Amino acid sequence: MATSIEKNFGDEYFRQLPQFGDSLGELLTFFGVKRTYGVGGDFVANLINALEPHIDVLPSSNEMHAGFSACAQAELNPLGVCMTTYTVGSLPCVSAAALARTEGLPVVFISGAPGENEVNSHVLHHSVHPHTAWNTDLDAALNAFQALGIRAERLQGQRQSGQPNIAAEQCLKLLTYAYLNRQPVFIEIPRDLIFQPTQSLCLPGHLTQLAKVQQLNLSGAELIAQEIVTKLNKADSPLVFLGEKLRLNTDLLAKIITFCRKQGLPYATSWFGKGMLDESDPLCLGSYNGVFSELDGQGYIESVADYVLELGTAISPSDTNNAFGSQTHAVDSHPNKTMLKGTSRWEQDISVVMDILQSSRLTPHKLFSEPKAGVESPKPKSEMLGYHNLASTINLAQRELAKPYIFVPEVGSALFASFELDSLGCDIGRSYLANPWYAAMGTSLPYVRAIADQLAETGSSQPILVLTGDGGFNFQANELISLQKQGANVTIIYMRNNIFHLGKAGDAPVYACNHKEFDPRLLIKAYGGYGHLCVTTGQLMDSLAQSAVRGGLHLIEVPTSIDSEYQSEITKKLNTYIGFRNGVAEAISAWNNLCGRRESCH
Template sequence: MATSIEDNFGDEYYQHLPQFGASLGELLCFFGVKRTYGVGGDFVANLINALEPHVEVLPSSNEMHAGFSACAQAELNPLGVCMTTYTVGSLPCVSAAALARTEGLPVVFISGAPGENEVNSHALHHSVHPSTAWNTDLDAALNAFRALGIRAERLQGQRHSGQPNIAAEQCLDLLTYAYLNRQPVFIEIPRDLINQPTQSLRLPSQLAQLTGDQQLSLSGAELIARNIEKKLTAASSPLVFLGEKLRLNQALLTKIIAFCRQQGLPYATSWFGKGMLDESDSLCLGSYNGAFSEIEGKAYIESVADYVLELGTAISPSDTNNAFSSQTHAVDSHKNKTMLKGTSRWEQDISVVMDLLQSAHLTPRKLPAQFGDGVIASNIDSLMLGYHNLAATINLAQGELSKPYIFVPEVGSALFASFELQTLNGDLGRSYLANPWYAAMGTCLPYARAIADQLIEMGSKQPILVLTGDGGFNFQANELINLQKQAANVTIIYMRNNIFHLGKAGDAPVYACNHLAFDPKLLIQAYGGQGHLCETTGQLIDCLVQSAAVGGLHLIEVPTSTEPEYQSEITKKLNTYIGFRNGNEEATSAWKTLCGE
């Protein structure tokens, strides 16, 4: 005869057990989650109802956008959370999961699933099951996420009548894994588990205790610090180069910047680290990427620095972040360099070395002469707007605002022009969030949506500036409905040339992204925003200043020429390099000239 939990462990214990849905809500709150993004559906309906008392369950225009918003959320919080229904909802999130996997973002992808009592020989309407199949595939989404190298599990219900299920403990393990390892996870939750009793959890009093406050298990930090101390003392023009791993470790980044200021050490970051530094700081050289860089600190990095302390860069270099493997990245090839990649969890090894350096007997240097504002403000004298003077114009406009922008560029020409923008301190601690290639187009508006939610929670009026081409915008315009519902303070600069121009290699119809009759200014009005047309640098500055003062949703259409003189310097260099790699003789000659050969 089956034994009930109540009979087995007693009524007092049984009454102590929470329902799984409530336990999951408490777990998300413990990890600092205040909102989830997603799309409703039959298999996730019970979960939505269970979580609503604990977190905001916010809609997205589609599942992929929900995943992208969760990625932006994870850039700014301990976890990002996306919630969808079974397979037809979770499988469209795979692009966002690839982004989270590549960027090392702790995103939790939650999917409803068939109840364990529904699994039998019949094909469920959301299962991947062609009519010719001999078996029902219930694990399609699990396998898809696992194929990306993501930990993916389906929660288990009760396996013995006398024992509560372990679903809450499974979730705690998965959320802890995502948090500690900065990796996405995928969780399928059978819908009949939501209202079942689960084992009660004993959580730490605070999130930081999950790390166990463990000491660094690696030895030799004192020897590394001593070696760095000797090299810093011998160097006349040192450089600290900060990698993108530090953007998710604010405490360590703050410690390093404080050390640089204490010692008068110039510092720069990689393209993927852009936005984590205040580029107006007198010691900041900006965001560097070899021959493709357009920053005033470039000369110091490439021709002056005689010792480089490289901290928190990727173990395996990315071609995008390392000058597209063009061998022009001076930090990569510097002969006098110490690299601390951060090979222990949460870069504890770097942190311990920095503590030792801060207590070392180093003589502070006199602050070097001002390196400039971190960006080159050239081409602003050209009245006609284009990518060639877009960043310089925005930098001037930003100087007139009471609060600086948070920049959200879209993949394409807008992304490469955005590396010339000046990022300043803001309320979020990050002033630039971008998807550098991995999920292709379609992320800037979902990112802006998550940033706006965070700012609203903080009571901040800081403006968000989205930079996008018309191709990228058309991928995601349906997300405007959620920006409207938020009353978000977002301005969209819409660079219009009616084609997918970056990487264009012919005249096939696939490159056409617009119709000449399309009027995005009317579209933004339909979403309660204001549309503007700017064709000159002066018009754009005035419009940006006025839009920030008014607040709300704005779209600024900028007609953009595709002629080379109207492209950003970075894009021109990239197109030249691509042509060189493809064997184009003219591009090869131009590239060699660019490299001084």
């Protein structure tokens, strides 16, 4: 016999039950979420109304961009959140979900869903359902996210009339999983659950207490620390190499940097870790990636360091981050090295070892200082601008700014040129954010959205600089409307050659990304911004200075030659290596010369 919750547990218990929508808002707030990105729709409308009193529900130009903005949000916060409607909204987020899965980002993809009272044999208009089908399939989105290896669940409503539903507890478990494991999750929420009573939750006093639920159960940290102390004391020229895992563990990163400064230990990071370090620190050697690197500290890393302490690098190395598998990454092959990858949750094993090292007897090294390249003249001779001198010109311009840039490069030639940029101090903890490879083009402007919101939250006026080719820009120009609404302080350097040049292997129409009559400066004006045309390094420096003073949205168009002499050194090396691997005779010779005919270059 059916009974009500009031009759089963009493009026007092029933009156304290929250509606699920409010409980979800409180949960997101507990996890530090202050905003979500998304696109509205019928199945998510109730959820938007329920969350609006708790967090900012912000629009994106499309669902995929909402997902990318949530990825950038997760780079800077405990969680990133994207919210869309059922199937037609959630399925376009799969590319962003794949990026979050690849990069280990705690992104929560929330989708509205049909109410549980709507699920029957009648096909819903949002269903992925051909007219010839013999059955309805309501799980298309769940299956798509699960196919990526992502935990995906639909919240459950009331199953017995005398019991409140467990949707809030189910949601807490999913959010906790994303936070603790740095992995995305997908949550479908039936729209009739939003205003239903759900079980009350008893949350811990602070978010960090969730991480203490599982303590480190590994032993032997003292022995590992003892081995490191012995090797550091014997080394004349040690190196600490910091992996990309540490970019999402700011407390541990700060602990390691403090240790390096105390002991006078030089340190470097990987390409995927770029931006988590202030490269102006005398101990910082920059972002290293084998023969493809272009940095002042490269000589010390490859020829001087006699012991390497490697912390927080990937368990399975990626080709992009390990010199594209060229066997030229000196840290990978160093004969005297201790690797502490961080195999426990939140790298607790590294943290424990670092605590022991802090109190160990170590022979302090003479404070290391890598000689930096000579400071160039404030007004160097102006020359034709291209990818080959783009980074050096920006680095010079950045020295004159009140605050350094936060760099957001787009995938393509701009990304590889950007590794030569000087990433300096930052008001939000990261001075360089990029999709390293997975999601391909179209992420930089959605990333800027999240960065601009984060800066606004802290009251910072730090400028953002986007580096993009015309192909990558055209993937995402519709996100400019969001930047206009934000009043974001963003300058876009638009490298124009009218083709998808990186990886171009022919003259098929697919490589054409622009029309010669397209005027991006008129486009930026339509969004309340300012357009500039620069063909020389001097003009670029002047435009960057003007943009910094004026603020707001700027686009600097740079006509870009595709001739080799105008490509960045890293891109030229990469193209040479690709030709080498493909057996091109000229490339084989050039690659061997580049590597000095080292045996490792094979």
